[in-house]
Amino acid sequence: MINRRSIEVAVGLFIAAGLAALFMLAMKVSNISAFTEGNGYQLSARFENIGGLKVRSPVTMGGVRIGRVAAIEFDQNAYQAVVTLKISPQYDRIPKDSSASIYTSGLLGEQYVGLEPGADDAYMRDQDSISLTQSALVMERLISKFLFNQTVKENGGS
Amino acid sequence: MDWLQSLGRTGLILFERLGRGHLFLLRVFGGMSDTVLRPSLLIAQMYSIGVLSFTIIAISGLNVGMVLGLQMYNTLVDFGAEDSLGQVVALSLVRELGPVVAALLFAGRAGSALTAEIGLMKATEQLSGMEMMAVDPIKRVVAPRFLAGMLSMPLLAAIFSAVGILGGFFVGVGLLGVDSGAFWSQMQANVDLREDIVNGVIKSFVFGFVATWIAVYEGYDTVPTTEGVSRSTTRTVVHSAFAILALDFVLTALMFGGI
Structure with missing residues (x-):
């Protein structure tokens, strides 16, 4: 015993x-770290098309994650998607004229918001909006554009 | 007419057992207070239910994780997506395999032992003896075992998942050469604390509840003969497995949606 x-x-x-x-x-x-970064400041960006971007997708600058997507809404008046980005407080020197684009990591990876720094001396504050944006690449559109160009070329050549 | 009668009889027996099971559960809940007041009973049961199941859970978890890592790697590498290995291994373990396989092993390892123990106590008239001494066997024997099983199961499932992920890490990163950083970062980016881990814990808690309930009820309700105890033990494992797998479908549909 x-x-x-x-x-x-x-x-x-x-x-x-x-x-x-x-x-x-x-x-x-x-991803518990996402819960601890409760504080931070918010930026908003308007996109024509956000593709497969989701709430909690990463926001990166130079490939480093500096925040997350906090909310995605649709603005009925402008017919645009309004994406709210929550940026960690230590990254407080993002130039005013920075641009935001939606990229895909890898061929099948998740989509994320990439910020490209501008040259302005003034920095983004809480609730600012990013005016220069580039929408997500939608695969079907790319393919249809490509096919359309091919057809035009063939028709023009003959 | 005969088959209709036998169908009816089977149905009545089924519902009677089900009803008695629920009444039994109520009595166990009623007797739970004494267990809380005397934690030494609970600790002794945690030892025989939880600690003694630890080895089989840990070894199974390690092997399941390693096999998962190997199989998923071979599939993912065709798409050049072997960096997602960590995510695949972690999600399948935390959401499904951890709670379900741990619960099935738990029913086989601890549930059958519980049924046999309580059943033999009944067959050797120890339970009646306790009643003669004005000791309520539900409070003294059943409630501590029930509580111990319910508390042990989520811990065992968590150990299963954690060891499984380490097993997947060992095979993926150690043997197959997946990048260690990608393994963890893809996992962390795609496993959600609330959606995946808490739901997995809830699942394992429900499975622990059901498996222990079936085990103690089968033991307490057994026909007090050698054959009766052996039948009850078999029934515990079979019914627990059915209940766990059926509940898993229901819980998955509720938690991860789609239906």
């Missing part, structure tokens, strides 16, 4: 291992 103390120690170890596993799943596996 195992004595009481060693049973209690074993149960303690088991609970600790279980909690450690949960902790690892939460911290190491999931």
Whole structure:
């Protein structure tokens, strides 16, 4: 018969291992960092077409993630998508005339907002909007454009 | 006419068992307070249910994770998407395989032992003996086991998933040469704390509840003979597996939508 103390120690170890596993799943596996960056400032950008961009998609500058997409709305008056970007507070020197584009990471990867820095001396503040934007590339449009060009070329050549 | 009668009889027996199971559950909940007041009973059961299941859960988790890493790598590499390996392994373990496989192993390892133990107590009239001494066997025997099973299961499932991800990491990054940074970053970018991990924990909690309930009920309700105990033990494993897999479908449909 195992004595009481060693049973209690074993149960303690088991609970600790279980909690450690949960902790690892939460911290190491999931995107908990997205919850901790609650503070930060918001910028908005208007796009003609956002493609497959989703809330919580990354916002990057020079390939480094500096924030996330906080909200996506549709403006009925301008027929544009309004994307709210939440930028981490330590990145507070984004020039006023920076531009935002929607890119795809890899051929099948997720879509993200890439910011290109401008040359302005003034920096973006909370609730500012990015005026220079470039919409997502929609694969069907590219293909149809390409096919259209091909047809035009063939017709022009003959 | 005969087959109609036998169908009716089967149905009535089924519903009677189901009803008794629920009444039993209510009694167990009623007797839960004593377990909370005497944690030593709970700790002893946590040892036999949780700690002794640890090895099989950890080893199975490691192997499932390693196989998952290997299989997914071979598929993903055709699309040049082997960087997503971490994401695939983590999502399949956290959402499905962790809770479900751990619960099936739990039913086989701990549930059957619970049924056999309580069933033999009944067959050797220990439960009646307790009643004679004015000790409520539900409070003294069943409630601590039930609570211990319910608490152990989420921990075991979390261990299964965590060890499985490490197994996938070992195979993917260690043996097959996936980039370590891509493995973790793709995983972190696509596994959501609320959507995936909390839902997985809820699932494992529900499975633990159902599997332990079936196990203690089958034990308590057994026909007190050698054959009866053996049948109850078999039924525990079979019914638990059915219940876990059926509930998994329902929970997945509710949590991850689509229906």
